[in-house]
Amino acid sequence: xxxxxxxxxxxxxxxxxxxxxxxxxxxxxxxxxxxxxxxxxxxxxxxxxxxxxxxxxxxxxxxxxxxxxxxxx
Amino acid sequence: xxxxxxxxxxxxxxxxxxxxxxxxxxxxxxxxxxxxxxxxxxxxxxxxxxxxxxxxxxxxxxxxxxxxxxxxxxxxxxxxxxxxxxxxxxxxxxxxxxxxxxxxxxxxxxxxxxxxxxxxxxxxxxxxxxxx
Numbered sequence: 001x002x003x004x005x006x007x008x009x010x011x012x013x014x015x016x017x018x019x020x021x022x023x024x025x026x027x028x029x030x031x032x033x034x035x036x037x038x039x040x041x042x043x044x045x046x047x048x049x050x051x052x053x054x055x056x057x058x059x060x061x062x063x064x065x066x067x068x069x070x071x072x073x
Numbered sequence: 074x075x076x077x078x079x080x081x082x083x084x085x086x087x088x089x090x091x092x093x094x095x096x097x098x099x100x101x102x103x104x105x106x107x108x109x110x111x112x113x114x115x116x117x118x119x120x121x122x123x124x125x126x127x128x129x130x131x132x133x134x135x136x137x138x139x140x141x142x143x144x145x146x147x148x149x150x151x152x153x154x155x156x157x158x159x160x161x162x163x164x165x166x167x168x169x170x171x172x173x174x175x176x177x178x179x180x181x182x183x184x185x186x187x188x189x190x191x192x193x194x195x196x197x198x199x200x201x202x203x204x205x
Contacts, residue, residue, distance in 0.1 A: 011180030018173045019184075023191050025166050026150065029198025030191075034087045041080050042186040050122035052193035054081070057118040058088040059197075061111055065092055065102075 029059070081119075085111040143188035144170060150195060 016036065023030050030038065034055075041051055075083070085108055138146060147170055154163035173184065181187070 008180050011174065011178060013180075015174055015179040015181055015184065018169050019187055019191070022147070022166065022169050022173070022188070023194075025162055025169070026191050026195040027198050028191050028194035028196075030194065031087075034084060037080050037084050037087065038190055039181065039183075039187050040075065041077065041084075042183040042190060043181065044077050044080070046077065046119070047122070048186050048190035049193055050119050051190055053118045053122045054084070054115045055088075055194060056197060057114050058085060058111060061114055062088045062092065065089075065107065 030055075081112065081115050085115060143185040143192065146192045147188060150192065 016032070016039070019039070020030075020032055020035055023035055038051060038055070042048060088111065089104070089108065138149075141149075147166065151163040151166050151170075154160075154166065173179070173188075175184065
């Protein structure tokens with residue numbers, strides 16, 4: 001039982017490593033933490049296209065904040 | 074496993090990493106209020122996309138690549154990379170795609186959905202900084 005769980009954990013880890021490298025090659029801007037969250041959201045049934053819209057919206061908002069921070073420096 | 078709301082919260086927090094809040098608090102923008110605003114925008118984007126999908130007819134929903142399997146979309150990107158002269162990247166991407174386990178052997182339920190997400194986000198980060 002425990003070895004099956006370990007095997008599954010190893011499989012997830014390997015898959016995540018491959019997905020992260022693909023993500024980097026495609027220049028998506030996702031780090032491991034945000035990729036893991038996205039994977040879990042996809043597993044919960046969130047549509048990938050809708051999720052990409054959410055990520056782009058969040059980036060726009062946080063970029064605005066960072067730009068205003070640079071302007072005040 | 075976390076709920077969708079918890080995961081969206083975490084995604085909002087991730088997108089705020091690197092912002093300094095000490096000086097912002099002095100300017101009247103608190104981390105909490107900005108986090109709330111981010112969540113509002115995240116749900117807005119998610120729901121508008123869902124409603125858009127619901128209102129489109131079957132004909133308009135079918136774009137050229139809508140029914141293309143995620144792996145084929147990545148292969149199409151490999152082709153684009155080759156055309157753009159990025160042969161090494163294209164080869165590495167093909168290698169990774171072959172390495173990526175399918176179905177249950179990946180340990181994940183939705184590998185193809187994640188690939189679809191990566192395709193949707195492809196190229197949307199600023200190019201890496203190169204020093205001269």
